[in-house]
Structure formats: C-alpha cells, structure tokens
Amino acid sequence: MTSPLSLSDAHRLARALHDEVSRVFIGQRQVVDETLCALFAGGHVLLEGVPGLGKTLLVKALAKAFEGSFSRIQFTPDLMPADVTGHTLYDARSGQFLTRRGPVFANLLLADEINRAPAKTQAALLEVMQEGQVTIDGKAEPLPPPFLVLATQNPIEQEGTYALPEAQLDRFLLKVLIDYPAHADERALVAWATGGRVADRLEVDAVNTVASTDQLLAMQQLVAHLPVDDAVLDYAVRLTRATRDWPGIAIGSGPRGAIALVRAARGRALLAGHDYVLPDDIKAVAPAALRHRVLRSAEAEIEGVEMTALLDDLLTRVDAPRT
Numbered sequence: 001m002t003s004p005l006s007l008s009d010a011h012r013l014a015r016a017l018h019d020e021v022s023r024v025f026i027g028q029r030q031v032v033d034e035t036l037c038a039l040f041a042g043g044h045v046l047l048e049g050v051p052g053l054g055k056t057l058l059v060k061a062l063a064k065a066f067e068g069s070f071s072r073i074q075f076t077p078d079l080m081p082a083d084v085t086g087h088t089l090y091d092a093r094s095g096q097f098l099t100r101r102g103p104v105f106a107n108l109l110l111a112d113e114i115n116r117a118p119a120k121t122q123a124a125l126l127e128v129m130q131e132g133q134v135t136i137d138g139k140a141e142p143l144p145p146p147f148l149v150l151a152t153q154n155p156i157e158q159e160g161t162y163a164l165p166e167a168q169l170d171r172f173l174l175k176v177l178i179d180y181p182a183h184a185d186e187r188a189l190v191a192w193a194t195g196g197r198v199a200d201r202l203e204v205d206a207v208n209t210v211a212s213t214d215q216l217l218a219m220q221q222l223v224a225h226l227p228v229d230d231a232v233l234d235y236a237v238r239l240t241r242a243t244r245d246w247p248g249i250a251i252g253s254g255p256r257g258a259i260a261l262v263r264a265a266r267g268r269a270l271l272a273g274h275d276y277v278l279p280d281d282i283k284a285v286a287p288a289a290l291r292h293r294v295l296r297s298a299e300a301e302i303e304g305v306e307m308t309a310l311l312d313d314l315l316t317r318v319d320a321p322r323t
Contacts, residue, residue, distance in 0.1 A: 004218065005215060005218035005219060005222060007222060007275060010218070010219045010222050010223075010270060011270065011273045013210065013211045013215060013219060014036065014040065014219065014270050014271045015271070015273070016065075016210040016211065017036060017062075017065050017066065017210060017211060018032055018033070018036055018271065020061070020064075020065040020207045020208055020210055021035075021036075021058065021061045021062050021065055021207065023061070023206045023207055024057060024061050024192070024203075024204055024206055024207055025054055025057055025058045025061055026181065026185055026188050026189040026192065027181030027182055027184075027185025027186065027188070027189060028053075028054070028058075028178060028181060028185075031047075031058065031176055031177075031178050032058070033268070033271060033284075034174055034176045034264075034285070034288050035058065035062065035150070035174075035176060036062075036267065036271055037174065037264050037267035037268045037271060037285055038148065038173045038174045038176075038264065038267065039062070039146070039148050039216075039267070040219055040220060040223045040266070040267035040270050040271065041173060041220070041223055041224075041263040041264050041266060041267035042146065042148075042220050042223075042224075042263075043148075043172070043173025043174065043260070043263060043264065043267075044129050044148060044149040044150070044151070044171065044172050044173055045148070045149070045150045045151070045172060045173065045174050045175075045176055046114075046151050046152075046153065046169070046172040046174070046175045046176070046292060047150055047151065047152045047153070047176050047178060048152070048153045048154075048155050048175065048176070048177050048178065049152070049154075049155070049177065049178030049179065050154060050155065050156060051154060053178045053179075053180070054178075055110070055112075055150070055152050055178065056072065056110060056112070057204070058150075059072070059108050059110045059150050060204045061204045061207045062108060063107065063108045064204050064207045064209060065207055065208070065209060065210055065211065066107075066209070066210070066211040066212065066213060066215070066216045067209045067211070067212055067213060068106075068107030068108055068146070068213055068216070069106040069107045069108070069144065070106055070107070070108045070109075070110070071103040071104075071105075071106040071108075071109055071110070072103070072109075072110040072112060073103050073104075073109065073110070073111055073112065074112050074113065075111060075112060075113050075114050075115070075116045075117035075121070075122075076116055076117065077116060077117065077118065079117045079118075079121050080121060081120060081121050081123075081124035082102070083102065083121075084102050084103065084104055084121060084124055084125050084128075085102045085104055085124055085128060085134045085136065086099065086100055086101040086102035086104070086105070086134060086136050086141075087099075087100055087102075087136065087137075088100070088136060088137045097137070099136055099137070099139075099141075101134075101136075101141065102134070104125070104128055104134060104143065105134070105141075105143060105144065106144070106147075107144055107145075107146055107147060107148065107213060108148050108150065109147075109148070109149045109150070110150050110151075110152070111125060111149055111150070111151040111152065112152050113152055113153065113154060113161075114151040114152065114153060114164070115153050115154075115161040115162055115163060115164060116161055116162070117162065118162055119162055119165075122162065122164060122168065123168070125149070125151075126168050126171050128143070128149075129149050129171050130171055132145075132147060144213075145213075145217055146213065146216050146217055146220060151172070166251075166293075166295070169292045169293070170254070170256055170292075170293060172292060173260050173263060173264055173289070174260070174264055174285070174288040174289055175288055175291050175292035176288055177288075177291075219270065222270065223266045223267055223269075223270050224266070226266045226269055226270065226274075226275075226276060226277055227275075227276040227277070228262055228265075228266070228276070228277045229276070229277070229321075231321035232265075232277055232278070232279055232282060232321060233262060234321075235279055235282055235318075235320055235321050236258045236261040236262050236265070236282050237258045238318055239258075239261065239282070239286060239290075239314065239315070239318050240252070240253050240254075240255070240257040240258040240261065240290070241258075242314055242318050243257070243290060243293075243294045243314065246310065246313075246314055247297075248296060248297055248299070248300035248305055248310045248313075249294050249295065249296065249297060249300070249310060250295045250296060250297040250298070251294060251295040252294055253290055253293035253294050254293070256293070257289065257290055257293045257294075260289040260290075260293075261282055261285060261286060261289045261290070262277070262282075264285040264288070264289050265277045265281040265282045265284070265285050266281075267285075268281045268284050268285050269281045279320040279321055282320075283315055283320065286311065286315055287308060287311050287312075287315075290311055291307050291308070291311060294307070294310075294311075296310065
C-alpha cells in the first residue's frame with residue numbers, strides 16, 4: 001500500500017526527478033519532460049532517434065533517481081517471446097519445474113530497437129505492456145509497479161526491421177523524438193563524458209536518488225486524480241477528432257488519442273507545478289501523444305510535409321479554451 005503524498009510534495013519530487021536525470025542526460029530537456037510525463041501517467045514511451053544519443057543513459061539515470069530496477073533487452077531477429085517474458089525449465093537435481101523470470105520483470109525496461117524482432121516477439125512485449133503481467137506455463141505473474149517500457153527505434157536504418165503495426169503503436173502513450181543536442185550542450189556533454197572516465201561505460205554516479213518507488217506510485221495516484229475542466233477535456237477531444245479530416249492526414253486518431261492527451265497532460269501538469277490541467281498542458285504533450293496515431297496522406301509525403309508541421313498547424317488552428 002502506498003503512503004499518501006501531498007500535491008506540493010509531489011510537485012517538488014517531480015522537479016527533483018527532472019533535475020537529477022538532467023545532470024547526466026544533457027541538452028535534452030524536452031525528452032526528459034515527456035518521459036517523466038509518461039512515467040507519472042503510467043504510460044509507455046516509444047523513443048525514436050539515431051544511435052548514440054544516450055537513450056540507455058536516460059533509462060539508467062531515471063531508474064537510479066527513484067531507486068527502481070532496470071533491465072535492457074536488445075531486440076534481434078532471433079529473439080523469442082520466452083527471452084522477454086521468461087519460461088519454465090526442468091531441474092533434474094530437484095526433479096521439479098522451475099520458473100525463470102525474463103528481463104521484463106523490472107520497473108524500467110529498455111526495449112532497444114524493438115522493430116528488429118519478429119512480430120511474435122513484439123506482440124509478447126506489447127501484451128505485457130497492456131496487461132501488466134506475464135503468464136508463464138499457465139500461471140499469471142504480476143510485474144513490479146511502477147512498470148514503464150521505453151522502446152527505441154532507429155529512424156534511418158530500416159533494412160531487416162519489422163515495422164510495428166498501427167494498432168500496436170497505439171499501446172504507447174507517447175512517441176518521443178530525440179534529436180542532436182545544441183552545440184553548447186554537446187560540448188558540455190563531451191566534457192562530462194571524458195572527464196576522468198575510463199572507457200565509454202555509461203555512469204550515472206552523479207544522479208542522486210530523490211524518491212522511492214512507493215513515492216512514485218503515490219505520485220501516479222495523484223496524477224490520475226488531477227482535476228480536468230470540461231472545457232479542457234473537450235479541447236483534447238476536438239484536437240483528436242480534427243485529425244480525422246485534416247488536410248495532409250490520411251488516417252486520424254481514434255478515441256485512444258484523446259485519452260492519451262488527457263493522461264499525459266495530467267503528468268505534464270504535475271511536472272509544471274499546476275494543481276489542475278491547463279490547455280497549455282494539452283498543447284505541450286499533443287505532438288508526442290498524436291504523432292504515432294495518425295498517418296500522413298500520400299500528397300503530404302510527396303510534398304515533404306512532415307508530421308510535426310501538420311500537428312503544429314492543427315494546434316494553431318483549433319481554438320483552445322480560455323483559462
């Protein structure tokens with residue numbers, strides 16, 4: 001049972017978590033913001049960026065900041081579902097079947113290059129994300145809460161990959177894009193990474209543990225109950241519905257898009273120190289909540305119109321409620 005937590009304490013802890021992760025994950029403020037929003041909302045994250053931008057470092061730093069457990073799976077074409085979830089094996093010495101739990105039994109799971117595994121293995125992980133438990137040999141095993149999957153994709157190397165179907169992409173609360181840091185941030189990053197360190201191991205010694213898993217669970221409960229005015233909720237629904245007949249978008253988002261908007265906006269409100277959800281919270285999370293739930297039209301692809309531009313246009317032209 002989680003201990004009660006005041007909203008002001010939750011605001012303070014949210015900022016502390018952000019500051020600690022940012023100590024080592026330098027120059028990626030928006031990525032940290034969006035990842036924490038998903039964590040507070042109890043959702044999962046699809047991270048997209050070229051290799052070498054510190055995705056593993058992000059997850060390790062986050063796990064240390066709240067004393068959570070961390071595991072990593074490198075998805076490959078020969079990865080089997082049992083390699084993810086676990087399996088039973090016969091122990092000849094005891095004459096009994098033993099359960100060997102897979103790496104999915106952790107608070108934070110980095111599913112690296114999820115699109116390199118075949119559909120059957122991807123589906124096994126996505127089912128775990130949805131159910132929050134694993135069934136091994138007919139026995140359900142609950143995952144330790146909080147449970148967050150951060151799955152990565154490389155946007156520029158598609159050979160030998162298995163694209164996630166749209167229905168499975170919908171399981172991710174947010175799709176977060178990681179870009180190269182700015183010059184000054186990259187310089188600071190290089191100075192930190194090369195300052196008296198041996199080899200290129202990812203060290204998160206600089207990260208302090210500022211919260212416990214119990215406190216994080218209490219924060220998730222608070223986020224789930226943050227007030228959302230009817231006008232703000234209606235704004236999330238209008239944005240989602242607008243994607244269905246917006247120029248340049250061939251297939252819009254379903255109701256799960258609006259649900260994701262409200263959930264992620266609650267997480268963002270906590271991080272921003274708000275006592276309730278503002279229209280600006282909806283706007284801030286909308287690109288990450290919607291970009292993987294809509295498809296560009298053929299005309300937009302031919303003309304080179306990016307999804308980011310389409311969603312920016314939508315956010316500009318759909319009226320937000322006044323606060």
